[in-house]
Amino acid sequence: MSDMILYFIVQTGFVILAAPLVNGIIKKIKALSQKRTGAPVLQMYYDLFKLFKKTSVVSDVSSWIFRVTPYIVFATAVAAAMIVPVTTLIKPVWNTGDVILLVYILALGRFFMMLAALDTGSTFGGMGASREAMISALIEPSILVSLITVGLIAKSTAVFPIMTFMQTVQNPLIHPVYLMIFCALLIVIIAETSRIPVDDPSTHLELTMVHEAMLLEYSGRSLALMELAAAIKQLVFITLLVNLFLPHDQLIGIHGIAAIGISLLIYLAKVFIAALLIGIVEVNTVKLRLFSIPNLAALSFILSFIGFLQFFAFGG
Amino acid sequence: MTAIEINKKLIENFGDDIIKTVKAYENELYLEIKPDRIRELSGYINHEMGYPLVSMFANDETSLIGKYAVYYAFADRVSGILLILKIGIEPEQMTFESIAGKVHAAARYEREIKDLFGLNPVGHPNAKRLVFHGNWPRETFPLRKAYDLKHRPDFAKEKINFSKVISAGVFEIPVGPVHAGIIEPGHFRFSVAGEPIINLEAQLYFVHKGIEKLCEGESLEKCLFVAERISGDESFTNAYAYCQAIEKIAGLKIPERAEYIRVVFAELERLTSHLGDLGGICTDVAYGFAASQFKMMRGWAYGIADELCGMRFLRGVNRLGGVRKDFVAGKEASLIRQLKKIRSEFEETEVIIKANSFFIDRVENTGILSAQIAADLNAVGPPARAAGIRSDVRKSFPNRVYRQLSFAIPEHHNGDVNCRMNVKIEECYQAIDLMLAAIDSMPAGRIRESITTVAPYQFAFGMTEAPRGENIHWVMTGENNTIFRYKIRTPSFCNWPALCHAVKGNLVPDFPLINKSFNLSYAGNDL
Numbered sequence: 001m002s003d004m005i006l007y008f009i010v011q012t013g014f015v016i017l018a019a020p021l022v023n024g025i026i027k028k029i030k031a032l033s034q035k036r037t038g039a040p041v042l043q044m045y046y047d048l049f050k051l052f053k054k055t056s057v058v059s060d061v062s063s064w065i066f067r068v069t070p071y072i073v074f075a076t077a078v079a080a081a082m083i084v085p086v087t088t089l090i091k092p093v094w095n096t097g098d099v100i101l102l103v104y105i106l107a108l109g110r111f112f113m114m115l116a117a118l119d120t121g122s123t124f125g126g127m128g129a130s131r132e133a134m135i136s137a138l139i140e141p142s143i144l145v146s147l148i149t150v151g152l153i154a155k156s157t158a159v160f161p162i163m164t165f166m167q168t169v170q171n172p173l174i175h176p177v178y179l180m181i182f183c184a185l186l187i188v189i190i191a192e193t194s195r196i197p198v199d200d201p202s203t204h205l206e207l208t209m210v211h212e213a214m215l216l217e218y219s220g221r222s223l224a225l226m227e228l229a230a231a232i233k234q235l236v237f238i239t240l241l242v243n244l245f246l247p248h249d250q251l252i253g254i255h256g257i258a259a260i261g262i263s264l265l266i267y268l269a270k271v272f273i274a275a276l277l278i279g280i281v282e283v284n285t286v287k288l289r290l291f292s293i294p295n296l297a298a299l300s301f302i303l304s305f306i307g308f309l310q311f312f313a314f315g316g
Numbered sequence: 317m318t319a320i321e322i323n324k325k326l327i328e329n330f331g332d333d334i335i336k337t338v339k340a341y342e343n344e345l346y347l348e349i350k351p352d353r354i355r356e357l358s359g360y361i362n363h364e365m366g367y368p369l370v371s372m373f374a375n376d377e378t379s380l381i382g383k384y385a386v387y388y389a390f391a392d393r394v395s396g397i398l399l400i401l402k403i404g405i406e407p408e409q410m411t412f413e414s415i416a417g418k419v420h421a422a423a424r425y426e427r428e429i430k431d432l433f434g435l436n437p438v439g440h441p442n443a444k445r446l447v448f449h450g451n452w453p454r455e456t457f458p459l460r461k462a463y464d465l466k467h468r469p470d471f472a473k474e475k476i477n478f479s480k481v482i483s484a485g486v487f488e489i490p491v492g493p494v495h496a497g498i499i500e501p502g503h504f505r506f507s508v509a510g511e512p513i514i515n516l517e518a519q520l521y522f523v524h525k526g527i528e529k530l531c532e533g534e535s536l537e538k539c540l541f542v543a544e545r546i547s548g549d550e551s552f553t554n555a556y557a558y559c560q561a562i563e564k565i566a567g568l569k570i571p572e573r574a575e576y577i578r579v580v581f582a583e584l585e586r587l588t589s590h591l592g593d594l595g596g597i598c599t600d601v602a603y604g605f606a607a608s609q610f611k612m613m614r615g616w617a618y619g620i621a622d623e624l625c626g627m628r629f630l631r632g633v634n635r636l637g638g639v640r641k642d643f644v645a646g647k648e649a650s651l652i653r654q655l656k657k658i659r660s661e662f663e664e665t666e667v668i669i670k671a672n673s674f675f676i677d678r679v680e681n682t683g684i685l686s687a688q689i690a691a692d693l694n695a696v697g698p699p700a701r702a703a704g705i706r707s708d709v710r711k712s713f714p715n716r717v718y719r720q721l722s723f724a725i726p727e728h729h730n731g732d733v734n735c736r737m738n739v740k741i742e743e744c745y746q747a748i749d750l751m752l753a754a755i756d757s758m759p760a761g762r763i764r765e766s767i768t769t770v771a772p773y774q775f776a777f778g779m780t781e782a783p784r785g786e787n788i789h790w791v792m793t794g795e796n797n798t799i800f801r802y803k804i805r806t807p808s809f810c811n812w813p814a815l816c817h818a819v820k821g822n823l824v825p826d827f828p829l830i831n832k833s834f835n836l837s838y839a840g841n842d843l
Contacts, residue, residue, distance in 0.1 A: 034608035123489050127824065130510075197674060200602035204497040208600070208825040286674045287602040289682075290511060290825045 007085070007092045010264070015081040015239075018268065019231035020044035022238065022275045026195075027202075029279030044231065051224035059217060062120045069116035070218065070225035076109030077229040080236045087263040088164050088249045098157040099147035103140070106192075106233060110136055113226075117214035124206045128213025131290065135198060135210065138297035139191045146181045146188070146304040149311055150244060153177070159240075167247040177314075180307035182245045186277070187300035189241060191293075193234040195278060197285040198293055208287070235271070238278075242270040317395050319345040325365075330357055341564065343713065344398045344777060346387075351403040351412060354388070358401065359418035361390050367399060368694045371777075371788045372425035373803040374433045376461045378407055380773060384435060386412055388422075389777070389788070393712040398777055405435060414440040421694040424813060432459040432528075447521050447842075450474030458529050465529060481507035481514050489824065493522050500838035504827075511823040516816045523842045531802040532794075536562055536636060536770065539799050543789070544631045546804060547840035549592070552585045552630035553782040554789070554806070554840075559634050560715075561778030561791040566637075566770050571762040572716065574638035579717045579754050581624075581633055581643075582780065587658075587747040588617040589783030589835075590740040596832040597737055598669070601678045609665045613658050620654050623647065638764030648755050655748050662748075666741055676734065683830030685731040685818040695814040696807045697785020698739040699834055703731035709781035721753050731818075733833040770797055782807055784835065806840035 024041035031038020040046075058067060083097040083105070097105075114132055117125035151157045154165035172178040191198045194211035203209060206216070215226050248266045252259050288296060317325075319340055326347065327334060333353040338346035349357055361367050367390035375385045383404040390399045405412050414437035416423040426437035427446035434457035437443055453472040457463060478488075486509050493501035503519035527546060531539045543558035544551045556578055563570060595610030618628040624643045625633050633639055644651070669675055685695065690703040700707050708725045710718045726742040728735035775792040785807030794800035815834045819827055 030604055033605050035612065036608065123491065127489070196602045202604075203602065205600060205828040206496045207491065207827050283605055284672075286598075286672065286678055288674070289678060290823050292677070 003091050006260075007090045008082075010086060010090060010260075011082050012078055014086060014264070015235055016078065016228070016232060018271070019228065019235040020048060022235055022271060023231055025272060025275040026279040026282065029276060030283055033283040044227075048224045048228055051227070052221055054220040056218070056220035056222045058222075059120045059122075062116075062217075065112070066116045066119045066217070067222075069112045070222040070229075072112045073109040074225045074229040074232075076105050077232040077236070079105050081232055083159050084236050084239050084243070085160055085163055086239055086243070086267050087260060088160070088167055088243075089252075089260050089263050092160065095158050096160050099151060099159060099162070100144070100157065102159060103143055103147070106236075107136070107140070109229065109233075113214055117217075120217045122217055124209065124213040124216050127207075128210055128216075131210045132214060135191055135293055135297070138294055139188055139300065142184055142297060142301040142304045143188045143192075145301065145308055146184045149177070149181055149304065149308040152308075152311055163243055166244050167249045169247065172245050172247065177307045177310045178245055180303045180310065182241070184300045184304035184307065185237075185241050185244075187296060187303070189234070189237045190278065190281065191297065191300075192237055193230070193278075196282040197288045198296065200287050238271055238274045239267075242267070242274050246270050246273075317392065317397070319343065319397050319399075322392065322397060322399055323347070326357075326361075329360065333357060338402060339775075341776065343396055344400065346400045346402055348402045348404070351405060354401065354403050355413050355415050355418055358388055358390075358415045358422070361399065361401075362419045365390075365392075367392050368691065369419050369421045369425075370398070370694060370786065371790065371803065371805045372422055372429070373790065373805075374429045374435055374459070375792065375801045375803075376433065376459065377404075379461060383407065384410075384433065386429065386435065387790070388415070389790075391712070393707055396713045410434060411436040411438050413438055414443075416440050420692040421810070424809070431457075433457050434460065444477065447524055449519070449521065450476050458526060461532075463529075465526075465532075476519060478505045478517050478519075479507075479515060483509075485509055486514060493519075502838050506824060506827075508824055511825070513819050513822055513824060513827065516819050516827075518812055518816055520812065520838060521842045523839050525843065527843045528802055528804060531799045533798055536767075536793070536797050536799065539802065540634065540636060543804075544634075546843065547806060547808075547837045548629060549589055550585070550782050550784065550787070550806065550837065550840060552581050552633060553780045553787055554804070555631075555634040556582060557778040557780045557782075557787050557789040558791065558802075559636055559778065560780070561776050561789050562636050562767070562770065562793075564776035564778065565774045565791065565793055566767050568637055568765055568767060570638050570765055572759050573642070573761045574763045575715055575717050576754050576758040577639045577642070577644055577763065578634070579715075579721075580751050581621075581630055583747040583750045583754070584617065584621055584624075585630055586781075586783040587744055587751075588614055588621065590744045590747070591617055593740055593832065593835045594737065594744075596835065597679070597733065597829065598675075600829045600832050601675060603669070603672070603675055606665060606669045606672075606675070609661070613661055613665075616654060616658050620651060623650065623654075635764055637767045638762070640764075642763050644755065644758065651755060652752060655751055659745070659748050662744060678829065679734040679737055679833075680732060681730070682733045682826050683818045683822055683833065685814055687729070687731065689817045690731065690814060693814050693817070694810050695785075696810045697782070698736050698743070699731075699811055699814055699818075700785065701726055702728045702735035702739045704729040707786060709779050709786050713779045717754065720757070721750055723750055733829060736833040772796075773800065775801075784808060784837065784840075785811065804843055806837065806843075808837040808841040811836050812841055 023044045028038050028041050083102045114129040117129040151162055154162040156162055194201055199210040218226055252262055333350050335348040338348050370391040371389040373387055377385045386403050388401040412435055414426055416426055426440055429435050431445055431447040451471045453469050456469045486507055489506040491504040493503045501522035505517045506513055507515040531542055544555045546554045591610050591614035595607045598607035621628045621630055685703045687704045690700050690705050706725050723746050726739045770793050772793055772795045778789045780787045788805045790803040792801040811834055819830050
């Protein structure tokens with residue numbers, strides 16, 4: 001029982017609190033590459049704090065969908081965070097969910113986000129929604145094939161057993177199957193979290209936006225929820241990536257609360273490395289032409305599919 | 317061909333239509349012709365002789381000759397001669413034959429004349445309003461002399477009609493006039509089929525300030541300050557063109573040192589502008605590293621401007637007859653050092669961005685402006701040079717200094733964002749080299765001649781190569797050293813329609829990139 005409460009606290013509280021930090025780190029890396037000091041790493045916390053205090057302005061022509069969407073998007077992001085464990089040392093008593101649930105619970109949030117973007121009838125919301133629909137449809141096969149391949153090796157589709165299994169694999173990244181899946185998932189993360197080269201999170205050009213275009217009509221608390229949900233979703237994907245392919249829980253010899261603490265610290269260090277990686281990709285690439293995104297999605301799918309075939313050819 | 321030969325050739329072919337030779341400078345030839353023959357003549361000049369229409373404007377000369385006049389300026393860019401046709405329009409008639417069917421570049425000028433003077437172009441294919449939106453009353457024509465500048469017309473309520481593309485699955489995207497970034501106002505109406513753009517119509521003139529009317533009756537000195545404020549980042553070149561026109565009317569030859577100093581500033585303005593554009597292109601494809609490199613170098617260039625004249629936007633440098641102060645004297649060493657610093661940083665950045673295949677993929681074959689369209693619309697400046705048109709005022713209408721300094725017009729042919737970017741990159745090097753050469757070969761001496769009295773009702777063109785391209789000002793003086801008519805034609809006026817053509821077939825998210833590669837001024841177009 002106590003494990004369950006601990007799991008609950010870590011998976012929601014810890015992830016929600018840590019999520020904006022990732023954005024701060026990526027922004028800092030970009031600023032340093034441009035010889036700027038840049039905003040503080042904690043800037044997103046200040047922004048969210050400010051936004052939560054502000055009132056929301058809602059368009060007269062919008063329906064209830066526009067108003068409930070921030071809550072749905074936030075709830076789905078937190079639910080997704082519940083599924084992906086940040087450490088395998090805390091054992092939940094029940095099965096927390098499988099990879100298919102993970103993918104589609106996030107899709108539910110996205111579905112409502114697209115509806116809300118269309119709801120206000122603004123020009124850019126519609127454009128953002130249609131682009132988001134295109135990108136997510138293209139990226140979905142690759143994420144499913146990736147996760148199911150790992151699931152096949154671990155002989156489970158539930159996320160927790162897969163992750164526990166992966167803790168026993170020595171250096172997964174020297175194994176071709178895992179390397180392929182790792183690269184495929186990295187592309188998925190970039191696409192799912194609206195980063196360069198798929199989308200530009202810091203653009204002011206309304207005609208080029210994807211994710212930002214859908215948020216244009218939001219303000220105040222609703223905007224804060226949407227932004228925080230996006231950050232949580234980003235951290236969930238990063239957690240998936242680092243905990244699957246850079247396992248560390250086996251390395252800790254001790255048990256108990258101290259072990260969990262050390263595990264979380266190592267986890268944060270891994271998140272930092274992943275943020276560094278994403279930041280470096282952002283600095284060195286430019287935004288792709290919109291109709292070149294299918295090529296990137298295809299690359300991701302091919303990588304995951306090669307991984308999938310390798311599993312059948314050579315085993316896990 | 318000299319002006320005399322051009323005159324002879326036209327008299328041979330159209331002897332009966334030419335009423336008289338109005339006036340002639342060394343490189344400007346004014347011919348008054350019969351109004352009903354303008355279409356044939358302009359068609360002949362544009363197509364047979366190959367001279368593009370570079371400016372066109374009306375003038376209320378009812379107080380002088382009892383008529384309105386319309387001037388058509390064609391440029392012989394090979395031998396550097398402007399051929400200007402003039403027609404007179406009787407006040408009771410108020411119409412003139414449209415040449416837009418033969419000379420496409422005339423279409424926008426004729427709409428402008430219609431809005432500002434109420435002279436109707438007969439036979440214009442699409443003579444809808446250009447300068448004024450629905451809130452300006454019809455039958456109110458501010459550039460007629462009878463219109464009082466202080467008069468405030470009532471608001472009219474008329475809807476703007478945009479060209480519609482009607483088909484299944486075709487949508488309209490209205491963008492602006494207020495944009496997400498800090499930029500000038502302009503409304504863009506896209507007709508799109510999904511993401512590809514079928515048609516783009518730009519509604520400009522949100523910042524129409526009536527500059528041309530404002531200058532009328534004001535002193536020549538005062539109008540110099542207005543010229544400096546036409547468009548924020550083209551202060552120097554506009555003042556330069558204005559000064560050239562006045563100096564030409566006054567028959568004044570400015571001191572050589574002043575001419576050199578002007579060239580240094582003109583090139584500095586070009587360097588600053590191009591660095592800003594290159595940074596903008598990188599920003600629009602989310603290439604943050606390169607963008608901040610260019611912005612940093614632009615800051616350095618602004619620093620040079622500040623050091624030379626105490627004004628980063630180069631206002632207050634020009635005076636009629638020369639320059640205000642000897643801005644360069646004593647600062648040569650520091651100037652050379654800073655220019656070399658920019659040059660070496662620029663070289664490094666160029667290597668990095670050209671090695672980035674993601675970046676090159678974005679700019680290549682995006683927003684192609686074909687040579688044909690560029691020629692038809694008389695596109696100027698970097699967009700025209702990127703499309704293979706060799707037009708540069710510094711070569712075709714050079715002053716003494718540009719004639720002495722050696723430089724080459726960048727040659728590109730594809731007309732896409734990549735070519736426009738490369739033209740700007742090459743011109744950055746060129747600007748630095750020209751500045752260094754000018755500092756090196758600058759003679760000592762006076763920096764200003766004084767202008768006392770200028771004869772009334774004289775007129776001349778002043779031309780400069782602004783960072784955005786060919787910049788043409790026409791001035792007609794009035795009594796007591798005042799302006800009678802000031803026609804400003806900035807490069808942006810020519811390039812806006814070219815932009816609308818270049819985006820066709822491209823994706824909506826590529827529009828900001830294409831727009832940035834043209835880098836057009838709204839203030840310079842709206843006047």
